[in-house]
Amino acid sequence: MRMIFRYLRPFVPRMSLGLTIKFIGSVMDLLLPWILSYMIDEVAPSGEMGRIALWGAAMVGAAVMAWVTNILANRMAAWVAQHTTEKIRHDLFEKISGLSCGQVDTYGIPSLEARLTTDTYNVHQMLGMMQRIGIRAPILLIGGILITLTLDPVLTLVLVCTLPFIGILVYSVSKKGVPMYTELQRSVDGMVRTVRETISGIRVIKALSKVDYERERFAGVNEGVSEKETRAGTTMALTNPLMNLFLNVGLTAVIIVGAFRVNAGLTQPGKIIAFLSYFTIILNAMMAMTRIFVSFSRSSASGDRIAEILSAPKDLAVEPAEREDSPYHVEFEKVTFSYNKTDANVEDISFRLKRGETLGIIGATGCGKSTLINLLMRLYDCDSGRIAIDGRPVSSLPEEELHTKFGVVFQNDALFADTLRENIDFGRGLSEAEIEKAAKCAQAMEFISGLPEGFGHMLTSKGTNLSGGQKQRVLVARALAGTPEILVLDDSSSALDYKTDAALRKGLREEYAGITTVIIAQRVSSILHADHILVLDEGRELGYGTHEELLESCEVYREIATSQMGEGRKD
Structure with a gap:
């Protein structure tokens, strides 16, 4: 993946601007529950309509700004991902065109086709997601935790206790998931090869009445790809329900502890409402990071396959030699x-x-x-x-x-x-x-x-x-x-x-x-x-x-x- 990220260097200024805009939008999202908490606990009890209208307008302004900045940042992220992938695909095609026949024999034409299409698509998806969600999710996660600390440190500690379990889950799943996606892409290569052979030989297949045989052969290859994709997808899918379990257990504990604290007068209802809003933000951020993690696992395997071709040594190098006088052509x-x-x-x-x-x-x-x-x-x-x-x-x-x-x-x-x-x-x-x-x-x-x-x-x-x-x-x-x-x-x-x-x-x-x-x-x-x-x-x-x-x-x-x-x- 290191070689793939080198293609992002020309777009660093544009990415930096997009990430700055995304950061501003994320901060606006984090402000909304805090403003709501302040209005419930401080502004509403005063009964001053001017203050209520002012803070209400502040909420509307923050929401609009978050919406506009996120759309703008997402468009910039899509532009960077598109042009980066275009450059990768161009260089990959040029490299494939320059491979020696021996190297083409080694990699196989179906594999080269899959790297130029499926693998570059996976990288494109990852690059876009990393810019759209890869920045927003950590900001919302870390920012949400920091703000909840200012609202009620005790309730925040209840939530933080779930994070080590999530970290262990992500590490365990990624250790198994990435090799599975690598194996999946090899199976895709085999399926492409089978399709190429069938299409190229369709006249012979029909002439010899072997359509059913070829259909069964493709079904076997397709089933193999499906099984590997199901196994990899199932492994990666474990993260969603388990993370939901850990976070919802934490949410239940927060509600129970919060109820006791409100009853004891240690906190206010507005803070509990804001805390639940932040918990939802944190939960969504964690789910987004899970999607990033799945996308990165898949694109990591694809990126390594692309880098293998891009870094392939030049074969059949020109070897200097003196010209001999010869009457023969x-x-x-x-x-x-x-x-x-x-x-x-x-x-x-x-x-x-x-x-x-x-x-x-x-x-x-x-x-x-x-x-x-x-x-x-x-x-x-x-x-x-x-x-x-x-x-x-x-x-x-x-x-x-x-x-x-x-x-x-x-x-x-x-x-x-x-x-x-x-x-x-x-x-x-x-x-x-x-x-x-x-x-x-x-x-x-x-x-x-x-x-x-x-x-x-x-x-x-x-x-x-x-x-x-x-x-x-x-x-x-x-x-x-x-x-x-x-x-x-x-x-x-x-x-x-x-x-x-x-x-x-x-x-x-x-x-x-x-x-x-x-x-x-x-x-x-x-x-x-x-x-x-x-x-x-x-x-x-x-x-x-x-x-x-x-x-x-x-x-x-x-x-x-x-x-x-x-x-x-x-x-």
Whole structure:
């Protein structure tokens, strides 16, 4: 929580003003019972209507001032909480955006989403409550006790005797409550993950008639969250009835002792009435502090989760290294990598590409093809070996400089709810000519020109109003539009027919001949004319060479080519 409170520093002047106004309003609330007591015991018995009217007007003035100051202070508190949370959410989003893929894998996307939404909401609630009630309640509590001491010290001592029991209660409940809320937020992460999986796979779920199964799975996760929330809420809810019990026992004792003292002439009825009013104020203040305590317990767990992300160390730091003279644009030298740091996902991979050359990568699903792309773009660091671009290790290139070299179509890439033009431009400020050239090469102009709005056609989220082939062509156009140094196509033609795939490859050779291209494919026809072809199996290199060379030297490649294209067929 310490890191979260740092965000309040720019708002200290405004908070100080708001707290001062809140203090004035609280003092006005405390004055009302005292004025009432004075009127009953001193003013009313005198029968002077002028004094009665004067003190009555004083009560009205105090009430109005308390009302106005509290509203003003609450508005200022809401403003501070809103802008503080906005800043926290902005920095948290920026930090999440800068996390390495390894860190995202560690935290999990559902957890990051929950921290950005639920956890920041909990912090927002706490910040507002601390300013609205966190100042008012202690003032009313302490002020009420001090004023009652001036009215009748004996009755005040009866009330104060209940406070140690309340203190023990708050300490005991908080010791159990905070860990429960931490565990609850972890369960919320799991529920978000389940919802994401269900929504993402809704078509498959319906196609396989697994709606009931998914409903039961979600019900189990939801029940787990509900149980943890009930357990935490029940634990924290103990404070309200027990505090009411202690305070009402104290109130009963005050009334009994007060009655004896009035009967003995040791105090006056007005003081007893005022004392009961102050007791109500003190009771409400204690209940308010209980709400603060519950909110703080919940937000404390959320604040720690937010701080964990904000304080996460910078991963994949730039490592200074000298540039080597090299005739190659892209180099892999004995690269080995493992996601879990136990079993190697790719092992001892080496290849070199000159500028403008094309590398095709083929192999079974899960053999490490996409992993090589992740390493080339330094989304992960290799465990051993060397990866270089123009003789410079990728670890020595700043992230922004490195990634601007690439145009990428990932295996499961995304389109956004925006126009076709904006999806291709992707905020890069490209010219209309660049966008049209890329769309033409990607064979996307064929269907874009047939749309009434053309490039202004609005896509739905994830491009669900396009076919699979249309989406892939738009994604290829996006990758080409910035004229990158290195083009990466990760299984980006799987939804294209052979004719369109061939036209795409022809367009790349003619329009973007100077770009170094890496093509991951399941079809031999997509990489048939590549300058180099890398055959992978379980993360290891089985063959490397041209199509003709691999037909002669690599049995696995020859089997794939024969099964897809027929024996002896070249195109």
